[in-house]
Amino acid sequence: MKYITAYTLWLVVFFVIPLIIILSFSFLEKTPYGGVNFSFSLEGYKSLLTIGYLRILWRTVWISIISTFITIIFALPTAYYIAKSKFKNFLLLLVVIPFWTNSLIRIYAWIFVLGNNGIINQFLKLIGLVDSHIQFLYNPWAVILVIVYTYLPYAIIPLYAAIERLDNSIFEAALDLGCSKRKAFFKVLIPNIKAGLVASIIFVLIPAMGSYAIPDLVGGVNSKMIGNEIARQLTTAKNWPAASAISSILTLITLLGVIIFVKSSKKEVLN
């Protein structure tokens, strides 16, 4: 009980109150040097109704969904392998090791790897496969790659927990009853780790929707996501109400997406 109270307090202070502040700022007037005037205005939202914004919004959604999908495709077999391995503690350690390094540094590391003078391009030049370089960075696919890389551990861990908890004998029972390994995977494994799968998807999808540093550093001008737009409005454009309005919309879209997703997956579990 004590913990629940403490947790509620935590949520209120660090989540609900900031959300209310952002939501209220989005309905206020901007001032030329940042900050807000305390009078009601819908200007913040009006500026969103441009084709440019809708495009960025749409890009944010598809980049996030594709990234999540790819992440899960990699995370599932990895989590399965770790859960069945004799060295699971060691492998789990390997999964979380990237957390020990600052995430910005890890993004820069990708620039170092994929950049026009990066390791890969230098290698390709060395073996004479290309003349100057291949442009790997500054497109949506670079953003997706780094998102997948960054959030893979977040997807592996809940999946690992779900698979590890599963009794291996149900898998063997499926084989015994005539399933091939592949069929056993889809007919027995997946339905029994649904909760872990839902958690993984949410753990990747939500931060992907709010990506800022990744598209900023490896995305280039044509891969900007909503997070970058929020930052721009807040800093260079000094339009706090617009930044708040975009944030509110982003929160709303993410929240709706998660609710619909969780509801529909619950229904399937019950049937």
Next chain:
Amino acid sequence: MLGSSVEIRNVDKFFGDFQALDKVNLQIKRGEFFSLLGPSGCGKTTLLRIIAGLEYPDSGDVLFDGISVVSIPANKREANTIFQNYALFPHLTVFENIAFSLRLKKMSENEIREKVEKLINLVRLEGQENKKPIQLSGGQRQRVAIARALANEPKVLLLDEPVSALDAKLRQELLLELDNLHDQVGITFIYVTHDQAEAISVSDHVAVMNNGRIVQIGTPYEIYESPADRFVATFIGETNLMKAEVVDVNDEFIRVIAKGLGEFSCYKDKEVSKGDKILLTLRPEKIKISTKPLEGINSFHGVVEEEIYMGYQTKYFVRLDEGYILKIYKQHVNYLLDEKIIHWKDEVFVTWNPNDSFIVEVEKG
């Protein structure tokens, strides 16, 4: 449904350096109820998994109806397993668990319904079709596991301690049901257990295992009445083990002398000669006990050290005059009519028939 015969030829299995199975040989007739009996960790499950195809032998062969199946994977083998913990699919209802293999075979909905209902009747699970495994009792789960395995129409049913997780009374009931089920479906049952009472009550043949080896194969009667060695004698039921030295040898009987007992006669079921050191086993229920002197060649006198009343029988521990403590089970046939009831500290006379002891070990003297 018709069963297959199963043959295990020289099967070895290693886990790293540890040898779980050591030159295992078995011949199981088609349609019989065969038990693998042995203490925990002796390799029963490993052997069963090798028969199921869930594990591969390091050497040796497994044959169904005379044809090698080692290269056939589990999902194609005509054997199905009742797992030690049942391994029901938690996400499926009872009906869907049973229908699992039928759906894989792409049977029509009507056929599936018909077959599953038949199986549900067979294992008496009517009304539970829509429950999830978690909502079932242990006994019901076991029945679902049986029905699910039978749905696949295996020729061999492998049962890994299917009743060991249940309480004693239910265990007896389900064991009887399994026996009846076996008579009904007629397929080969290979039943793994560490409980000797289970094995001898239902099986046609029993293989006793220890440390990855088969130590004796026989009918329940044979393994109980004439155990092959000390391990079988003590593992199956309870017994008195007596170390003795042969002092005289006849055609049929021998005279021996044992520390703590004295001299007595026993049946010569193994070739022995004078001076050999032997180990004898004598079942406690074969010994007569009375407060009055008893007639017979092997008669001894002693004092009841301990008395354990069990309802249908009483266990006595009698210290013989020379010191050996003899375990004796006395059945209660007629209440108070038998004779004076024997109690703790009573002086008693005991006797047994020389035919009832068996030589389990011989050390040449």
